[in-house]
Amino acid sequence: MIEVKDLHKSFGGIEVLKGISTSFEKGKTNLIIGQSGSGKTVFLKCLLGLFNYEQGSILYEGKKFVNLTEDAKRDLRSEIGMVFQGSALFDSMTISENVMFPLKMFTKQSKSEMQDRVDFVLKRVNLGDDHNKMPSEASGGMQKRVAIARAIVNKPKYLFCDEPNSGLDPKTAMVIDNLIQEITEEYQMTTVINTHDMNSVMEIGHKIVFLKDGLKAWEGSRDTIFKTDNEAVTNFVYSSELFKKVRKMYIEEEQ
Template structure:
């Protein structure tokens, strides 16, 4: 479990996170949502240990990050997988080399062991024959699957995804959402996804944390988000006519 308690973060005297408390459990897809400027990205970077914060705490399975020694922090980082918004693949490396990169950085495996692991994860994301392609030869959806393969190659306990569907068409977005959820459940990973995509929320939102102006305005699931009377949440969720219709259908079916 990742446990966040009363987290505060400021930049140049301006408070961005204003006392956020929540938990993220293993085997669940946990989504952080909110409008631009709500604090989502800052919150995610605090969770990753990239930003210091003024007060509060973040504990990974009971271990408060900033109480750890440098060696302990390195060991924790080796257990973290990250899918970046733009995939962040190395242009000069093949797909197989991109996926192998974390193994070279964090393990002492032999070349054959690393190759076996790369083969396994590429097959898991349905890229069996893509090893020798360059990122420039891959579609956007393919690059995202490579990024997911790289993120899970070290058998992480924690998986973070920053806008994993950014720039993808709706059909490919659903494929990526389902892949992330399958991997989360299969390997019982603690997965935290930063997203503004309501389709992702409704597809895989087992735990949803809604931020507004640096505060946790609401949390729940994709089922309970339809039932909330929180005005900030309903304004965000039902800003399109599509989701207004979906909500009405859901209420009618469950009334």
């Protein structure tokens, strides 16, 4: 579990995060949503330890990140998998070499042990026959699956995804959503996803944290988000006619 308590972060005297408190449980897909400028990316980078913050605390399994020794921080980072918005694959490496990279960085496994693990995770994301391809030979959906394989190759406790469906068509985005949910439940990871994709909210939003102007304006699940009367949420979620119809359907089912 990850706990966040009264988190504040400023840049140049301008407060971007204004006292956010929430928690993210293992085995669930936890989504952070909100409009551009709401603080989603800054929040995610604070969780990852990429940004320092002025006030509050972030606890991993009850331990404050800022209080950890450098060795303990390194150990924690080895337990974190990250799927970047643009996949961030190394162009000069094959798919297999990309996935093996975290094992070389954080473990002392033999080459054969690392290759066995790479083979396993590539098969898990349905890329078992694509070891020797270069990233340039892979479609956008394949690249995201490679990024997911690389993120889970080291058996992380925590998985962070930054806009994992960015640039993907709706069908491929659904495949990626389902894959992330499956591996989250399968490996009982604490998964945190930064997204603007309302289809992801509908499909895999076990817990949703809605940010607005640096504040947590609402939190709940994919079911409760369609029932809330929170004006900030409804203005964000029901900006399209499709989701207005979905909300109407949920309300009618409740009645």
